[in-house]
Amino acid sequence: MQQERRPLGRPRQDHKGKPTKNIILDVATRLFLEQGYQVVSMDDVAKKCGVTKATVYYYYKTKADLFTDAMVQMMIRIRKRIFDILSADKPLKERLLEFAKAHLQATVGIDIKGFMKEAKNSLSSEQLQQMKETEDKMYEVLEQALINAMEKGEIPKSHPQLGAHSFVALLTVGNYKDADQHPIFPSLDEMAKQIVDFYWNGLGN
Amino acid sequence: MQQERRPLGRPRQDHKGKPTKNIILDVATRLFLEQGYQVVSMDDVAKKCGVTKATVYYYYKTKADLFTDAMVQMMIRIRKRIFDILSADKPLKERLLEFAKAHLQATVGIDIKGFMKEAKNSLSSEQLQQMKETEDKMYEVLEQALINAMEKGEIPKSHPQLGAHSFVALLTVGNYKDADQHPIFPSLDEMAKQIVDFYWNGLGN
Amino acid sequence: MQQERRPLGRPRQDHKGKPTKNIILDVATRLFLEQGYQVVSMDDVAKKCGVTKATVYYYYKTKADLFTDAMVQMMIRIRKRIFDILSADKPLKERLLEFAKAHLQATVGIDIKGFMKEAKNSLSSEQLQQMKETEDKMYEVLEQALINAMEKGEIPKSHPQLGAHSFVALLTVGNYKDADQHPIFPSLDEMAKQIVDFYWNGLGN
Amino acid sequence: MQQERRPLGRPRQDHKGKPTKNIILDVATRLFLEQGYQVVSMDDVAKKCGVTKATVYYYYKTKADLFTDAMVQMMIRIRKRIFDILSADKPLKERLLEFAKAHLQATVGIDIKGFMKEAKNSLSSEQLQQMKETEDKMYEVLEQALINAMEKGEIPKSHPQLGAHSFVALLTVGNYKDADQHPIFPSLDEMAKQIVDFYWNGLGN
DNA sequence: GATGAATGAGGCTTCATTCAT
DNA sequence: CATGAATGAAGCCTCATTCAT
Known part of the structure; x- marks a missing residue:
């Protein structure tokens, strides 16, 4: 519930501790916002998360699902x-x-x-x-x-x-x-x- | 190896008035506006124009060129x-x-x-x-x-x-x-x- | 827009012994030697291997990569x-x-x-x-x-x-x-x- | 975009008096030797000759013909x-x-x-x-x-x-x-x- | 002679998605 | 949980070739 207070400055790549699903959602959100729905591939998301595509699919049944949840x-x-x-x-x-x-x-x-x-x-x-x-x-x-x-x-x-x-x-x-x-x-x-x-x-x- | 004969080439002049290039540009403009750059494929444009992809490429060397010109x-x-x-x-x-x-x-x-x-x-x-x-x-x-x-x-x-x-x-x-x-x-x-x-x-x- | 269900995914393990990557490399080597770089298409390689183009690309990111490795x-x-x-x-x-x-x-x-x-x-x-x-x-x-x-x-x-x-x-x-x-x-x-x-x-x- | 701009000032190769067919053959020979049969396109030949593809086809019925004659x-x-x-x-x-x-x-x-x-x-x-x-x-x-x-x-x-x-x-x-x-x-x-x-x-x- | 316009086929590559392990 | 292997579909682009003008 408690949103972590973001220190000023850039959000870093540091996914320590966070559950995989959250990492995926965060990374996906950032990528979608930066580049748009079509341009971002499930593989892009997976790679930025340090997992495989299949893992992303383990948490989100489709790209549309991931996008919707992210937004x-x-x-x-x-x-x-x-x-x-x-x-x-x-x-x-x-x-x-x-x-x-x-x-x-x-x-x-x-x-x-x-x-x-x-x-x-x-x-x-x-x-x-x-x-x-x-x-x-x-x-x-x-x-x-x-x-x-x-x-x-x-x-x-x-x-x-x-x-x-x-x-x-x-x-x-x-x-x-x-x-x-x-x-x-x-x-x-x-x-x-x-x-x-x-x-x-x-x-x- | 034998080449097959195919009925290619320029079809009889189909003068509907507007030159093909204009048709393509108009259709492309509409599609891009409606659906966005990524979603619209060159084939979509071609089909809506009643020509083939190759014809679109005859007038615009790349999709980015077509898009830029359209916009x-x-x-x-x-x-x-x-x-x-x-x-x-x-x-x-x-x-x-x-x-x-x-x-x-x-x-x-x-x-x-x-x-x-x-x-x-x-x-x-x-x-x-x-x-x-x-x-x-x-x-x-x-x-x-x-x-x-x-x-x-x-x-x-x-x-x-x-x-x-x-x-x-x-x-x-x-x-x-x-x-x-x-x-x-x-x-x-x-x-x-x-x-x-x-x-x-x-x-x- | 509804996505159609398609029967994709990994087919049951078809162990003929040689790993797929090796099959691809061997077939590619033979084809390239027989016909030359330009003439051989990725689809040719794939078909001779009994896999799809996408599988070839799973192992080799580009045709040039496959060729270089083969040679x-x-x-x-x-x-x-x-x-x-x-x-x-x-x-x-x-x-x-x-x-x-x-x-x-x-x-x-x-x-x-x-x-x-x-x-x-x-x-x-x-x-x-x-x-x-x-x-x-x-x-x-x-x-x-x-x-x-x-x-x-x-x-x-x-x-x-x-x-x-x-x-x-x-x-x-x-x-x-x-x-x-x-x-x-x-x-x-x-x-x-x-x-x-x-x-x-x-x-x- | 306008792409006219043809009439004047083309810094093209100076194939002086030679008949077009000879120019084509010479250019084709050079290109084929430098790059090989598959890589050279009829359009490449045409452009280097300062003519259109159709002109090349006027003199040589197929690419294979042009190649054979050149060789x-x-x-x-x-x-x-x-x-x-x-x-x-x-x-x-x-x-x-x-x-x-x-x-x-x-x-x-x-x-x-x-x-x-x-x-x-x-x-x-x-x-x-x-x-x-x-x-x-x-x-x-x-x-x-x-x-x-x-x-x-x-x-x-x-x-x-x-x-x-x-x-x-x-x-x-x-x-x-x-x-x-x-x-x-x-x-x-x-x-x-x-x-x-x-x-x-x-x-x- | 020469060209502009058009096309079908095919090539390279990417991608969302699946499933056995 | 997570992944490695695989695939069908589709997208961009090129090319040899044709034909009316």
Whole structure:
């Protein structure tokens, strides 16, 4: 239950102690996020884990299963982190700023839509459904925070679902780099601040 | 060893009007947008075109070439459409609304970032660069419209690049559907209006 | 999308004795020698082995790998046989005669030069180097026998490397057949004798 | 992408006045000798000639035809050169030395045996026969020179066919390079001299 | 003469998946 | 638990060849 606290810096290759199934899931998550569903092969996962393909299949019946589990678990973890950040006893704007910073620091941009399009032909409808539902729950956390803020009069009443999705959509702007690899703002903090300011205006404040 | 005679060669000119190369490019564009780079096979493209794989390779030396050309040409077309819409002699907000409607009507969400991540290991750096540059030019059209509006005092001065990317990012919200396949707003027009309103506030108006 | 169930997987152990990898290597060696690198396809090899292409790739990552291993192992075997023949306690000329007979009986003419030219664009430089070195070691065995004979005064002192290569070159004459399929001498033994006599003179005896 | 750009400024090989068919044959000969039958494609030949594949097919009905013609014409040219060299009014040994030098200077080692093995599955039996016959005629020139020398008492009487083939076989030693790319003798002239000396002894002189 | 367009066949390689051990 | 061995399917790409123009 207790999520291990990640020290700052890179996650290392060091799979000591962890049960094999967890190693596989972690490695798979990272690979899928970095390269996409199709490009990552079961053998890639196995090799990075230091086991054989057959072992991966021992834990996950199909690649689609592994992918679904990886994405779902990841979204659950993200939801928890979002929840923690948004539960702090601070003004909403400050909480959103922290949310933005955390999201932009994550090396991977979580583009569920993109992943779903790529995998849509390979996943069963149950699996797609399961991912969709987990994704929805992620957004609900943010929605709820907006609803609470509206009820407390911290922000004007408006469509909370639109608000939640807009915020996450705006965050993707932070990952943009132009043809010369320059991001829109040089520092992550500046980027986060600008996005939140823009968003805050958009909410009607 | 005897060679068998086979009925090969150029079939009688089958003039349906469009040159084969264009057919291929159009079909490929559609398939790539719908399913992503990896999932679409050269054979898929060929079959949908009613030609053989070899014919596709006659016009495009590699799958990466076909993909790059498809994406670049598409972005050029989109840029033209954006330019036309934004060149109208109307208040900016109305032009943006039209932009939004047009974009949401297009069956495809143009998620260049997602495509690039998926294809990044398959494309040459020249190809990636070419796509990036074309993408930048797309955004520049919107940026320029924002700059003009700022100079005319139609909107407050702010970071036009951020503004351009934010707008496009917000549009993606329009494609969202929840686990029950419900979009955030039932009608496209309503969706577009809400997004533009939100955006308009974000610009500081 | 539903995956179909297929009856794949490891078939019941079909122990004919030789491990599959050895079968593949042996068959590949024979095919490459008979037909050359380019003409032999991985599928040819697989079919002659009674396995599928994928099985061949399970043991050899590329065709070039399979070829290199096949040629190297073969040259090592040949070197051993040459060594055995030349190690006998007999006059050099008799040993050379036996060498010649053995070589002419072998169905394959070992034309490393030819193989290398054909494969040179397909092999990595490491692979070419490995083959070259193994080839050199083959010749060294014959060189050493010549050096020993020179030291014992059995033949006049001369350039042993030239001597070794000349002998092998002369042996290729034995495989010549004219347009009517007639060899130069009707019997192998006669052919061998004539070549060795010619060679023996050439050495200056 | 546009790929026109044909009309002006093509830095192509300058095949001046020669008729197209000759250009094709010359280019094909060179390519086949350098790389072998299988590796050279009709398109390779066409491109090096500055024409299209269809043009090559206009002159040669099949690749096997082109190959056969190329090889046969080449062997005829070689036969002429051998004939010229061997017709000089000099002692046989000197003529052989010149033969050897000329052969070793030619960039390509003419290994008909190797070519035939590689092409054997692709050529018709008529084509194989034709090449064989032309090859035989090449050797006959040398045979005849040996016969004449025997009749003049310049060399002992022996089997002229064996003598001819042995000489050509020995010449291949001149092209050998070890794993470090060192030939047996550093200079071509020295190599030729050593080979001819060895051969001369072999003839029984 | 020469070419542009097209094709069927086939070659190399990868991959998800299976199953006996 | 874990793996080694195997496979069918499919994907990318090349090539000899053909034929209308």
